[in-house]
Amino acid sequence: MTEIFLDGRYIGSTNEPEKLVNDIREKRRNGLISNQINVAFHPNQDEIKILSDSGRARRPLIIVKEGKPKLTQEHIDKLRRGEIKWDDLIKNGIIEYLDAEEEENSYIALKVEDLISEHTHLELDPSIILGLSASFIPYPEFNRGDRVNYGAKMIGQSIGLFATNYQSRVDTKSNIMVYPQVPLVQTHAHKIINYERHPNGTNVVVAIACFEGYNMQDAIVINANSIQRGLFWTYMFRTYEAEQRRYMGGQEDIIGIPEPGVRGYAGEDTYKHLPEDGIVNPETRVNSDDVLIGRVSPLRFLGTMDQFITGIENIRETSVRLRHGDSGIVDRVFLTETVDGTKLVKVVVRDLKISEIGDKLASRHGQKGVIGLIVPQEDMPFTQDGIVPDIIFNPHGIPSRMTMGQLLEIMAGKVAALSGKQIYSPAFNPTSEKEIRNLLEAYGFRNDGKETMYDGRTGKKFEAQIFIGNCFYQKLDHLVSNKIHARSRGPVTLLTKQPTEGRSKEGGLRLGEMEKDCLIAHGAALALKERFDSDKTTIPVCSECGLVAINDRIKNRKYCPVCKESKITDVEISYAFKLMLDELKSMLIYPKMVLREE
Amino acid sequence: MLEELPKSYLGELPRSIIEEVEEVAKERRLSEEKKERLIEEVKKSYLKGKFEPGETVGIIAAQSISEPATQMTMRTYHFAGSAGIKVTYGLPRLIEIFDAKREPETPVMTIFLKKRFNSRKRAKKIAEEIVEKKIFDVIRRISMNLSEGSIEIEPLNPKRIGTIIKAIKEKMRDITVRVKAKKVIIIPKGKVSIGELRKIRERIIETRVSGISGIASVVIRMEGEEWIINTIGSNLEEVLKIEEVDETRTITNNIHEMARVFGIEAARNLIINEALKTLQEQGLDVDIRHVMLVGDIMTVSGSIKPIGRYGVAGAKTSILARAAFEETIKHLVRASVRNEVDNFQGIFENVMVGQVIPSGTGMFDLVAKFEE
Numbered sequence: 001m002t003e004i005f006l007d008g009r010y011i012g013s014t015n016e017p018e019k020l021v022n023d024i025r026e027k028r029r030n031g032l033i034s035n036q037i038n039v040a041f042h043p044n045q046d047e048i049k050i051l052s053d054s055g056r057a058r059r060p061l062i063i064v065k066e067g068k069p070k071l072t073q074e075h076i077d078k079l080r081r082g083e084i085k086w087d088d089l090i091k092n093g094i095i096e097y098l099d100a101e102e103e104e105n106s107y108i109a110l111k112v113e114d115l116i117s118e119h120t121h122l123e124l125d126p127s128i129i130l131g132l133s134a135s136f137i138p139y140p141e142f143n144r145g146d147r148v149n150y151g152a153k154m155i156g157q158s159i160g161l162f163a164t165n166y167q168s169r170v171d172t173k174s175n176i177m178v179y180p181q182v183p184l185v186q187t188h189a190h191k192i193i194n195y196e197r198h199p200n201g202t203n204v205v206v207a208i209a210c211f212e213g214y215n216m217q218d219a220i221v222i223n224a225n226s227i228q229r230g231l232f233w234t235y236m237f238r239t240y241e242a243e244q245r246r247y248m249g250g251q252e253d254i255i256g257i258p259e260p261g262v263r264g265y266a267g268e269d270t271y272k273h274l275p276e277d278g279i280v281n282p283e284t285r286v287n288s289d290d291v292l293i294g295r296v297s298p299l300r301f302l303g304t305m306d307q308f309i310t311g312i313e314n315i316r317e318t319s320v321r322l323r324h325g326d327s328g329i330v331d332r333v334f335l336t337e338t339v340d341g342t343k344l345v346k347v348v349v350r351d352l353k354i355s356e357i358g359d360k361l362a363s364r365h366g367q368k369g370v371i372g373l374i375v376p377q378e379d380m381p382f383t384q385d386g387i388v389p390d391i392i393f394n395p396h397g398i399p400s401r402m403t404m405g406q407l408l409e410i411m412a413g414k415v416a417a418l419s420g421k422q423i424y425s426p427a428f429n430p431t432s433e434k435e436i437r438n439l440l441e442a443y444g445f446r447n448d449g450k451e452t453m454y455d456g457r458t459g460k461k462f463e464a465q466i467f468i469g470n471c472f473y474q475k476l477d478h479l480v481s482n483k484i485h486a487r488s489r490g491p492v493t494l495l496t497k498q499p500t501e502g503r504s505k506e507g508g509l510r511l512g513e514m515e516k517d518c519l520i521a522h523g524a525a526l527a528l529k530e531r532f533d534s535d536k537t538t539i540p541v542c543s544e545c546g547l548v549a550i551n552d553r554i555k556n557r558k559y560c561p562v563c564k565e566s567k568i569t570d571v572e573i574s575y576a577f578k579l580m581l582d583e584l585k586s587m588l589i590y591p592k593m594v595l596r597e598e
Numbered sequence: 599m600l601e602e603l604p605k606s607y608l609g610e611l612p613r614s615i616i617e618e619v620e621e622v623a624k625e626r627r628l629s630e631e632k633k634e635r636l637i638e639e640v641k642k643s644y645l646k647g648k649f650e651p652g653e654t655v656g657i658i659a660a661q662s663i664s665e666p667a668t669q670m671t672m673r674t675y676h677f678a679g680s681a682g683i684k685v686t687y688g689l690p691r692l693i694e695i696f697d698a699k700r701e702p703e704t705p706v707m708t709i710f711l712k713k714r715f716n717s718r719k720r721a722k723k724i725a726e727e728i729v730e731k732k733i734f735d736v737i738r739r740i741s742m743n744l745s746e747g748s749i750e751i752e753p754l755n756p757k758r759i760g761t762i763i764k765a766i767k768e769k770m771r772d773i774t775v776r777v778k779a780k781k782v783i784i785i786p787k788g789k790v791s792i793g794e795l796r797k798i799r800e801r802i803i804e805t806r807v808s809g810i811s812g813i814a815s816v817v818i819r820m821e822g823e824e825w826i827i828n829t830i831g832s833n834l835e836e837v838l839k840i841e842e843v844d845e846t847r848t849i850t851n852n853i854h855e856m857a858r859v860f861g862i863e864a865a866r867n868l869i870i871n872e873a874l875k876t877l878q879e880q881g882l883d884v885d886i887r888h889v890m891l892v893g894d895i896m897t898v899s900g901s902i903k904p905i906g907r908y909g910v911a912g913a914k915t916s917i918l919a920r921a922a923f924e925e926t927i928k929h930l931v932r933a934s935v936r937n938e939v940d941n942f943q944g945i946f947e948n949v950m951v952g953q954v955i956p957s958g959t960g961m962f963d964l965v966a967k968f969e970e
Contacts, residue, residue: 520945521657523958528949536952574952589934 002041004048017041017048021105024050029063029093040101049101058097059128060090061108061121069112069122070094095124111428127188127427135189137364138412138425139405147403150366158362158474159234160200170239170334170346175353175477177202178233183364183472184416185409187426201474202231203417206410207381207389207453208398208467211373219372220361221392223380231390232355232475236482237331237348242293242320244343251298253318255279255345258296264317266291271319279345280330287327292347293320320347324504325485327351358480361473365406367397368476379456381466388456389468406471408433411449413470415439497535497575508534535575543567546592548578569595607637611644652961654945656895659888663873666882667692685830691876695869698853698896698904705812705832707850711825715842718818721825724842725816728829730809733762733802740803742795749799751782765807770798810836834859853902862897869893919946 002017003010014020021041027033038058039050062071071094078084089095098106098121108121110129115122127135133152134140140148159175166176180199183190190196204226211221222231246252256278257271270291275281278294286292297318322328328351338344353359355371362368382388398407408430412423415436425431437447445451450465485503493500499508511519511531519528540549542560549560549568558568571593584591607616619640623633649655670689686694686703694702711721733740739752753759762782763775772787786798814831832850837843838859850856851872857865870886870893877884895910896903903909907924914920917933917940932938942948945955954960 516949517657517661520654520955520957521661523652523654523961525955525958525960529952529954529960532949532952572952574950577951580950584930584934587930589930594939 002046002048004050006050007053014048017043017046021048029096031091031093035090035096038097038099038102040105042104051099051101056099056101058099060095060097060124061106062095062124063093064109064115064119064122067115067117067119069115071122125188125426125429127429130427132189132193135187135427136195137405137427138183138185138187139408139430140427141430142404142408143365143406144402147366147401147405150368151362151364154362154366154368154474154476155200155364157476157478158200159477160474161198162200164197166237167332170241170348171237172239174237176235176237177475178235179230181472182422184413184470185423185425185472187424189426201472203413203470204231204390204473205387206391206393206469206471206473208393208395208410209381209453209462210394211375211381211392214373215369215392215394216372216396218367218369218394218397220369221373221375222355222361222371223377223388223390224374225377225388226390227355227374232359232361232473234353234475234479236328236351236353236479238323238326238328238351239346239348240292240320240322241344241346242295243338243345244295245297246340246342247298252342253295253297255293255295255343257294258317258319262296262315262317263299266317266319279333279335280347282330282333284330285328286322286330286349288322288324290322291319292322292330292349293345295319322349324506353479353481355475356480358484360476360478361391362476363406363409363471363473365403365409367393367401367403367406369393369397377456381453381456381462383451383453383468387468391471391473407449407467408436410467410469410471411436411440413472414445414449414468415443417470418443418445492535496579497537499534532574536572537575537578538570538572539578540568541571541593541595543569543595546594548581571595607641611637611641615640615644652958654957655891659891662888663877663884663892666877666880666884670877670880670882688876688880692873695853695873695876696892696896696905698902698909700854702852704830705850705852705855707813707827707829707832707834707837708848709827709829709837710844710847711827711842712844716824718820718825720842721818721827724840725818725827727808728810728813728827728837728840729816730811730813730831731807733765733805733807736762736807740799742792742799744792744795747785747790747795749784749795749802751784751802752780753782756780761807765805766802769805770801773798813837857897857902862900862902865902866893866897869896914944916940916942916944916947918950919944922946922950 001013001015003013004020005011018041021039024033024037024039028035028037028039034052036058037050037052038056039048041048062069064070071089075084075089075094079086086095090097106120107118108123109115109119110123110126112122123129130137130140131152133155134148136155137143137148137151140151143151160177160180162174162176163169166174177200179202181202182196182199183201184203186195210216215221227233242255244253244255257274257276258265260268271278271294273280273284273286274291274294280286280292295318296315299314299316326349328349330347331350332348334346334348336344336346355361355374357371357374359371360368361371377388380388380392397403408425411433412425412431416423419439423431423436440449441447446465448467449469450467453462453466453468454460455462483503487499487506487508490506490508491500492498501507501510516528516532519531540551540558541547542549542563544563544566545560547560547562549558551558560566560568581591581593616637619633619637622628623636628636667689670692685691685706690703709724711724733751736754736758737751738754739750741750742748743750751762753762759777759780759782763777766773766782766784767775774785774787776783776785784798784802786795790798810833812831812833813829815829817828819826819828832852832855834848834850834852834855837848838845849868851868853865853868853872856868870889873889873892874884874886877889892905896905899913903913905911911923912920914923917929917938921929921933933940940947942951942953943956945957948955
């Protein structure tokens, strides 16, 4: 007996599972029962699962009978003419949606040519095996698989026009490209998702050549004039917010210019660009650590009685400042209320990011690189037509990675630029290489995409023919200006007196455990000591009991609180170690320091 | 024999180097004077190659082994689906060696035969003799007769019924064994439940009929002129009892077994050879001296100590260094209870407090003697 489950509930059993399942499917295709029902028969578990609940991922497939797809040319023509619609195909049992469970019972062909009599379904298109990002890659079947994967990953990091209403959004951080373009070489996916409304890159002229070694190891040489014309300009928007909170006892934050005398008051200069309401005006130029929203808050952690004293001494400055290392122009200011009814201020700061050395660019074929050199146009190589490339890409990036798709895209892009028409090359169904070569020839170019080029600095002809064409490039969200960081001296943490961590806190760069081992292995004892000196302190130690003594600076006297009158020695020690001694003492372990004369 | 001149260098240079020099001198027909110059040069570069006082050999050894080992991680576990003897390779094996695991994942023996017994026939015979056979391997069927509370065994070869009965009788008491229609029928004495009967069945299946316990499978192999027996499963003590086996060369890959049977020096050599072999199999070139140091450290105390918190690292003299490594609280509490003293002679404790470490350039102090 085969057990039957409806949405996980047991509802009965049957002796003819195959027949039942086929009946249900037949009725669904004929429209007798809802097309949202899926049914699966698992012979191994001997159970039938019927699913009708919400939240299942389902996908459309063409139904196949005796090795022939039910969708015919007739249907396609009718669809084109607008006589029938997608829904009609489902109603007539030509296309059906399968969920994960029913897929187990099906045998799906990828292409029409592959169909044999055992097949039950056919994919709408072979390129459907790719995800959203991967289906934006033209000629993916000419690349090695991992490159398509990398390419798809980097499409997700690219800066474009992610939403057309970005002016009224307050994302914590977002990037917008200034002059985005639609790629010259497209896939079906671009059409389907309305790509023209949110493009994510620019078409550039790429020459595959070396340039003075400044594009070795995947670096990219870029044309300075192209940048000046707006190539890869992006805006970074960052939202800062401040809330006027209410606390117990009727106290609340005050948004406004803090009064002098408030704890943490940073001086008149800090607040001088703030208008009366304490919130910066739009289009104000702001720099690192500038106050955007002035605010004061009542002190927390007060004694029970202190809470009711509302004098200026019990108020602390809690202004919102621009992130350390950032700068920009205040773009928009929003004033609103939270759900609790408190005042909420959001300030959006915009910063123009013009491409510079170290910014990361990538094509759609997993070919990424950082800008290595910005060259004035007059020094760049040029073709006999006077075409100067925007980007020079190193030829060593091609053989080992085998991204033939990129080469085809460059050639196809060249044809597209010459003809003024976009070229469609989706996965498994591309515009053929032969066709592109013929078109190139028809436009009077070599059919291999190469051209004679001249050195911009000397005017001399290059001996080699250089492969040049148009390719779609993306600027990825890894900009040097958001990452650059260095420190000599700087802030330390309160507890350990060691340097802070991270760029936003102006932190130090840690010399880790393994790096330490390297210094030891080299026997560089004094270099090692110097590196770990960051938290060194001199503490007075009682030579009798071996505990930390007291240095009374007012009386200029050092004494031990345990032994009173005894010999005190100053010892240089890392503060972290002193902390550990304190912790041991708190655990009732007596760490006695035995001092040795130096 | 060494000649007069090189002999005087014996204290300063290893014998093997002196012998090499002599060989070269003979080949090139060098004069006494030139020979002395050559040996002086050799001595210079030999001394240059030596570690200097204050050199941190331990850290250098650790780095020299672990850096290539990181490359190994990516290349292991590529044996899925391969046929034949599967021995633990690569990083898992290296970890096994340095952790001094009681029992390797795949214990393996290499059995050499004495010269006069070395033939294919003899090797094959010994191989067949030592492989462990259990009841499970020599029967066609085993079934429980629940109504009578007995177990029936049908042997593969009815002629071997005697050995089966003997093996079962040796291992199990409280049973009566009968033979009926080429089947062995085992009836436990007294009343037993079905659960107990099932347990008895399990025990019977696992009973050894012949061979040496622990040796699961055997392969014979020709290496050079010799026949060698490779086994999976290890039992050195029993194998060495076989007359034909050459006890001077036969080894196992179980470090503890090696130490038990042949002593700690053999275990040290095994650690060095196995670790080096594992690294070289992966195409990693590590100098033998680094591995030797590890082998030495693991065996100095006379017993095998793993590299880790229960072995070498746990035996550090400094409390702070131990506490910084693993099980901080355990070490601190133990030290405080026993009133232990940390003399700050190691490296880690000095790094912790921010003092100059006593190695490398920080190794030496100046001691000056003042006139009265």
